[in-house]
Amino acid sequence: MEFNPDNIIYFQWGFVKINATLVFSWIVILILWISSWLITRKVTSGAGISRWQNLLESVVSIIQDQIREASQQNPQRYLPFIGTLFLFIVFSNMLTIIPGFNAPTASLSTTAALAACVFVAVPVFGIVSLGIKGYLLQYVRPTPFMLPFNIIGELSRTLALAIRLFGNIMSGSLVVAILLSLAPLFFPVIMQILGLLVGFIQAYVFAILALVYIASATRAHHEKNDNDKDEVLNQSQM
Amino acid sequence: MDSISIIGMVSIIVAGLTISIGSIGPAFGEARALAQALSAIAQQPDESGTLTRTLFVGLAMVESTAIYCFVIALIIIFANPFWDFVIKRVGG
16 A cells, blocks of 8 residues: 555656656646636637636636635735645645546645745745845844744744645545555545545645735735725725 | 564554544644634624634644644654664664
8 A cells, every 4th residue: 555656656767756746746737737728718808708717717716805805915916826826736636536646735745845835935925025124024023032933933834834734635545545445335435525625625724824924924014005905995896 | 572573562552642642632622613613603694704714724723733643653653763773673
């Protein structure tokens, strides 16, 4: 029984290994890329929009609404990053229902890479909105004694992001694999349905936590100028 | 008993203890949070969206302690470093 998709190696050339994690990540990326390319190829703003454009528009607007409610800021800045994270994780978790598909999020390498993206994105968004000095000053608030705790908190929450997603998805597939050998008829189906629910909630939680971390790094900027709120209002009217 | 069977026995017992003790605390915490959120939704049904989102995020953060315990239990069972060390010493 193999529960780590890193160890399923399809092709090896020197030290370059093509394992199942890579292959299934590429499959998810290709599905997302090709489907959005096919849909947005003939996108119109008229009355007669196609079914697929309708689907894509509602997905984007739901993500926008969630970002706006959770961060209380203009969602347009965060939509590409948070939306990509959410869609990638959701697709790789949902596609485990297909037999033979190994979720790339069931490997610690994928989740660590996603968490590293968040770890890099937090200072990038923070510096863009506050400037380098303003961002670094956040580490010594409220007192300089909090500096080590702030740094430890930054590292440990990145670790928690990676381990949380990995543990949930990997335990889901592991439980199904164990149940297949104990009670192969009915119970694996129930656990797989539970796994779909957990996969969706974990993708949501990952995206929302990434958004909360980024929004907390840009918070001071938001309190200084209240123009963002007007922008949000204009956006929602459009 | 030789050291391999001692390590195997201790690993299995400790893995069971890890997952059982480590899931008690998060279970109580999540139950309290869920009960509070339910009563809050019952009092203010209009705010159920915000409450549910905050509840999910909070539950995920509480649950991460249980998942740490789960990962430690898996490491003890499937990728035990001491086991590998002893096997290597005996084999080599």
